[in-house]
Amino acid sequence: MPDPQTRLKALTDRLREQGYRLTPQRVAVLRILAASKGHPSVEQIYDQIKVQFPTTSLATVYKLVALLREMGEVLQLGFPNASNRYDGNNPSPHPHLICTMCGEIRDLDLPALSGMIQQASQDLDYRGVSHRLDFYGICSRCQVGIPQTSPHG
Amino acid sequence: MPDPQTRLKALTDRLREQGYRLTPQRVAVLRILAASKGHPSVEQIYDQIKVQFPTTSLATVYKLVALLREMGEVLQLGFPNASNRYDGNNPSPHPHLICTMCGEIRDLDLPALSGMIQQASQDLDYRGVSHRLDFYGICSRCQVGIPQTSPHG
DNA sequence: CTTCATGCAAAACATTTGCAGCTGG
DNA sequence: CCAGCTGCAAATGTTTTGCATGAAG
Numbered sequence: 001m002p003d004p005q006t007r008l009k010a011l012t013d014r015l016r017e018q019g020y021r022l023t024p025q026r027v028a029v030l031r032i033l034a035a036s037k038g039h040p041s042v043e044q045i046y047d048q049i050k051v052q053f054p055t056t057s058l059a060t061v062y063k064l065v066a067l068l069r070e071m072g073e074v075l076q077l078g079f080p081n082a083s084n085r086y087d088g089n090n091p092s093p094h095p096h097l098i099c100t101m102c103g104e105i106r107d108l109d110l111p112a113l114s115g116m117i118q119q120a121s122q123d124l125d126y127r128g129v130s131h132r133l134d135f136y137g138i139c140s141r142c143q144v145g146i147p148q149t150s151p152h153g
Numbered sequence: 154m155p156d157p158q159t160r161l162k163a164l165t166d167r168l169r170e171q172g173y174r175l176t177p178q179r180v181a182v183l184r185i186l187a188a189s190k191g192h193p194s195v196e197q198i199y200d201q202i203k204v205q206f207p208t209t210s211l212a213t214v215y216k217l218v219a220l221l222r223e224m225g226e227v228l229q230l231g232f233p234n235a236s237n238r239y240d241g242n243n244p245s246p247h248p249h250l251i252c253t254m255c256g257e258i259r260d261l262d263l264p265a266l267s268g269m270i271q272q273a274s275q276d277l278d279y280r281g282v283s284h285r286l287d288f289y290g291i292c293s294r295c296q297v298g299i300p301q302t303s304p305h306g
Numbered sequence: 307c308t309t310c311a312t313g314c315a316a317a318a319c320a321t322t323t324g325c326a327g328c329t330g331g
Numbered sequence: 332c333c334a335g336c337t338g339c340a341a342a343t344g345t346t347t348t349g350c351a352t353g354a355a356g
Contacts, residue, residue, distance in 0.1 A: 021310060021355050042346085057313040062346065064311095078233025081321085083345065097277065113269050117286075120263055124250065126290030133270075133286045137279030174330055176336065195321085210338040215321065234346080236320065 001089050007034040011073060011088070018071065025049070025056050029064050033074060033088030039096075039105040041083035077105065077132075095133040101142035108135065154242050160187040164226060164241070171224070178202070178209050182217050186227060186241030192249075192258040194236035230258065230285075248286040254295035261288065 002010075011030045012022060028049045032040065040048075042061050049056050065086055068074040075087040077096065085105055095108040113133075121129040155163075164183045165175060181202045185193065193201075195214050202209050218239055221227040228240040230249065238258055248261040266286075274282040 019310095023311065023355070025312075055313075059314080059347080060312055066347090080231025080233065080237060081344090084233060097279065099279070100281075108273075110273055113266075113273060116266050116269060120261075120266060121288060121290075124288065124290060125293050126250065126252070126288070127296050128253075129288055129290035131286070131288045133284070135274060135277065135279070135282055135284045137274075137277060137282035140278050143280055172335095174334090174336065176330070178337075208338075211320095212322080212339080213337055216336085219322090234319090 001037065004031075004035040007089060011068070014071065014073060020067070025053055025060055026064055028052055028056070029061055030088075033065075033068070033086065036088065039077060039085040039087050041085050043083055045086075077134075093131050093133075095135065097135045097137070099139035099142055100136050101138050104139060154190065157184075157188040160242060164221075167224065167226060173220070178206055178213055179217055181205055181209070182214055183241075186218075186221070186239065189241065192230060192238040192240050194238050196236055198239075230287075246284055246286075248288065250288045250290070252292035252295055253289050254291050257292060 008031055011034060012027065015022060015026070015030075029045055032045050032048050042058065042065060045065075046056065046058050046061050049061070065074060065076070065084075068088070069076045069086075072091055073088070075091045075093070077085045077087070079085070082103070087107075090107070095110055095113065097106045097108045098104070117131055117133065121131060161184055164187060165180065168175060168179070168183075182198055185198050185201050195211065195218060198218075199209070199211050199214050202214070218227060218229070218237075221241070222229050222239075225244055226241070228244045228246070230238045230240070232238070235256070240260075243260070248263055248266065250259045250261045251257070270284055270286065274284060
C-alpha cells in the first residue's frame with residue numbers, strides 16, 4: 001500500500017494529464033480514496049466529504065469514481081444487495097475477505113493462490129481475462145459480539 | 154451434473170419433506186432449474202414458464218428461488234448491474250467463467266485451485282467461511298463476432 | 307470565454323413486500 | 332378447511348441521467 005500523499009499526487013497528476021479538471025470536490029474524493037485503508041462505498045465517501053463541502057452531491061461522487069474506474073485507477077467491488085466498494089490503492093484484482101456481519105472488507109495476500117489464478121486465466125481460450133475472488137465469513141470481532149458499525153446484508 | 158429427472162425428483166421431494174406445497178408454478182420452476190445446464194436469471198425462468206402458465210408472476214419465481222437458496226438447494230450468483238443467476242444443480246461454491254459480451258456463465262473445473270481455496274478458507278480466523286471465484290472475459294464465439302443473445306454489462 | 311463539472315431531481319432497474327383472494331393437501 | 336401460496340401493485344435501495352447553473356483553466 002503506497003503512502004497516501006504519494007498516491008494522492010499520482011491520482012491528481014493522472015487526472016490533469018488526461019485533461020480533466022481538478023475541482024475542490026474531486027480533490028476531496030481523491031484524498032479519501034488515497035488515504036483509506038478500507039474499501040469505502042460512495043455513501044461513505046460522501047459522508048466524509050460533507051464535513052468540508054456540505055453542498056457536495058452524491059451524483060458528483062458517483063461520477064468521479066466511475067471515471068477513475070474507467071481510467072483503471074480504482075478497483076470497484078460490486079455487490080448485489082449492498083453498495084459498491086472502492087479500492088483506490090490497488091486497482092488490480094486481488095482476493096478480499098469480507099465480514100458478512102459488519103461489512104468490513106480486508107485485502108488478502110495469498111501469493112500461491114494468486115499465481116495459480118493467473119495461470120488459469122492464461123489457459124482459458126477467453127480474451128481479456130480478469131477475475132474476482134472473495135472470501136466471506138464472520139470476523140473475529142463480530143464472533144465475540146463487539147458492536148458493529150456498518151451492517152451489511 | 155446430475156440427470157435432470159433425478160434432480161427434479163430430489164427438489165420436489167425436498168420441498169414436500171419440509172412441508173412446503175407443490176403448486177404447478179413451483180414444479181415448472183423446479184423443472185427449469187433441474188434441466189438448465191446454464192445459469193438462468195429469474196427473468197429467464199419467468200419467460201420460459203409463461204408459455205405453460207401465462208398468469209405466473211415474477212414475484213412468485215423470486216419467492217421460490219429465495220426459498221430454495223435458504224434451503225441450500227440452489228447457488229445464487231449476484232451481480233451489481235445485472236440480474237442474479239441461479240445454479241440449480243450444484244449449490245456448493247465453485248468457479249465460474251463469465252463472458253462479458255453475451256453474459257453466458259459456465260462452470261469451471263479446477264481441482265487444484267479449489268483445493269487451495271479450501272485450505273485458505275480453513276486458515277482464516279473467520280467463522281463460517283465461504284467464497285466466490287469468477288473469471289471474466291470474452292468467449293470464443295463473441296471473439297469471432299457471432300451475434301449475442303443476452304448482452305450483459 | 308468555453309468547456310466541462312456540479313447538484314438537484316427524476317428515472318431506471320432488480321428485487322422485496324403487503325395484502326386480498328385462491329388452493330393444495 | 333385453513334395455512335401457505337399466488338399475483339398484483341407499490342415500495343425499496345442503489346446507481347444513472349437530464350439539464351440548468353457555476354467554475355476551472
